[in-house]
Amino acid sequence: MPVPMLDLKAQFAAIRREVETAVMEVLESQQFRGGPQVEAFEREMAETLGCAHAVGVASGTDALFLLFKALDLKPGDEIITTPFTFFATAGAIVNAGGRPVFADILPDTFNINPDAVAALITPRTRAIVPVHLYGQCAEMDPLLELGRQHGIPVIEDAAQAVGATRNGRSACAMGLAGALSFYPTKNLGAAGEGGMVATNDDALAEKLRMLRCHGASATYIHELVGFNSHLPAVQAAVLRVKLRRLGEWSEKRRAHAARYTAAFQEMPGVTPPVEEPGCRHVYHQYVIRLPERDAARKHFADRGVGCGVFYPVPLHRQQCFAEFAADAQCPEAERASREVLALPIYPELQPEQIDEVIAVVREHMAAIG
Missing domain, CATH: 3.90.1150.10 (Aspartate Aminotransferase, domain 1)
Structure with a gap:
């Protein structure tokens, strides 16, 4: 009996009418960037994750990249992460101007080893980035304690872990912020690319909203040199249908x-x-x-x-x-x-x-x- 690794057609068959209706609403509105679908999805995700803010962006890679850009990294700044993850985690660090430092993993969960992280912290360390690999949250308490001891933020790469919890706390809601991916194969997948940053930090959320929109705080008023990274309204509409399930x-x-x-x-x-x-x-x-x-x-x-x-x-x-x-x-x-x-x-x-x-x-x- 053939068994596919993934069957997105089977998923779509169960929700086809709802998805078609949601997409047609966007097409009829001609509101493709921002607007009510994106705003509603951001609110719903913030509530789901238990975070004050959810900021939609173009991809999970952009979610990481914009978070690292928000740290204002200087030459030589280091970010500790795991080597056992998808390229985007370390790639975003380098593209944001940082240096990835690789800490080994635990053999049973494949998640980053807090003891290995502790041994790698230096005065140049600017963040710790655990990846909640395969859908299970990393051991956050010792990592958060390391962050408190050294004044270093912990940023969660939760691209594979939407809906995961540890001791009642949701992925994305434990560290300074968390990055999500809505790549089609993810547990919550878009009809294309999409991503999100979730955080309880008001100032960080505001900075991220500017960074995703060319650094603008208002139309044609640019406080930062930002980027163009928006979650399309069509994707938000599809994701809202899927989020309910x-x-x-x-x-x-x-x-x-x-x-x-x-x-x-x-x-x-x-x-x-x-x-x-x-x-x-x-x-x-x-x-x-x-x-x-x-x-x-x-x-x-x-x-x-x-x-x-x-x-x-x-x-x-x-x-x-x-x-x-x-x-x-x-x-x-x-x-x-x-x-x-x-x-x-x-x-x-x-x-x-x-x-x-x-x-x-x-x-x-x-x-x-």
């Missing part, structure tokens, strides 16, 4: 994850993901460790079952970051890059499809003895 979709992901985990706990050699106490993991990805990972990928492909590797080369080993990573020591990130395999995990996944994925993993383990 986010809680339901997250629970379905969690149920699918539980079915997987129950099976893999009985399969020696396969390590299922760990959901830490107090966490609500939203499973943007369901990621296992298993031996001979690349052989497993080939077996999945031969059987017509989707899988993915996030991420095969950690950032400190990417050529574009070589000048920042000469001294980086991240053995756990490197080990994870050799062992992880992401399995299909989306709300519309059917029980028989989950069983097929489990069977393919079992076949691989049997084949390698």
